Amino acid sequence: MPHNRSTDEGREKSGKGFNEEEKAEKSVQESVGNTIERHKTHSGPADELEDESDEQNEQSESALRLRDHLEGLPQELYHYIYDLTFTAGRKRCIYVPWTFTGKYDRGPGMLSINEKLPHLLHVDRRSRKKFARMYFGDPKSILVIHGGAIRNVHIESQHLELIPELVFIRGGRSWDDAYDDRARQDMVAHGFGAAVVEKFEFMSPTEFVARYKDQARRVRKAKARRKSRQSLPHAVVDGP
Structure with missing residues (x-):
């Protein structure tokens, strides 16, 4: 049978076309495979939301x-x-901005107003009210703020009402009734309830330190006595 050159050329072209299609298909498969692997190792926002x-x-x-x-x-x-x-432990809490730390001695019972509140305040209505009364309403708890810290107070007004003592520290070298009135207006603008604003007592930093320095010292001494009693042998502690 005579050799047909055109047939050979057709077969050659067909072979090249098949090879190119095979390479393209292989490339697509690799691309898809890599994409799947990336999705397995790096889940997208939809997968994260689902998880x-x-x-x-x-x-x-x-x-x-x-x-x-x-x-x-x-x-x-x-x-x-x-x-x-759902009962908070009784302790003396002072809610105060970090910028005021130089005015008093920070102790383990003191809490910044910028700290995250306990998750037990977000369970259900009944437990939330019970826990809040204990957490904020301890007889020894006090909220201390100054003018620049009003906007940083993120405690709800209903919880502020539970704190027994609310103190506003006056700033500057001189102040008068107009100064206090402006501070009260700022509190109202920030969302403080009328009952909360009326509870605030205004005093200077010196007055605040003088009033609570002795109280803080007594608290520290009481804690030291309790700690020393706990370190004693049980026979002595439980004795008559």
Whole structure:
């Protein structure tokens, strides 16, 4: 059979075309494979939202199971566990901006107004009210702010009402009734309720330190005495 040159050229072109298609297909597969691998190792915003949603659902289901178990307990035991969980420890808290730290001795019972509030204030209405009364309403708690710190107070007005003592430290070398009135107006503009504004007592830094220095010293001494008693042997502590 005679050799057909045109046939050979057609086969050659067909072979080249097939090879090019094969290379292109391989390139596409590699590209898709790399994309899948990237999505596996670096999940996008949609995947992150889905994971977060799953986690929230699991927490919600756990909370519901816990509530079911608690409600199955005897009423007296239920109230005991509830009070134990949602009652804040009694301690002396001073809510004060960090810029005022040089005016007094910071102790372990002092809390900055810029610190994050406990998560137990965000559970449910009943427990929130119970916890807030204990957390903010301790007889020894006090809120201390000055003019520049009013806008930094992020405690809700309903919780400010629970704090027994509210003190505003006057700034500058001289002040008068007009100065205090402007401060009260700033409080109202920031969202403080009328009852909260009326509770504020205005004093100078010197007056504040003089009033609470002795009280702070007594608190530290009481803590030191408790600590020393705890370090004693049980036979001595539990004795008559």
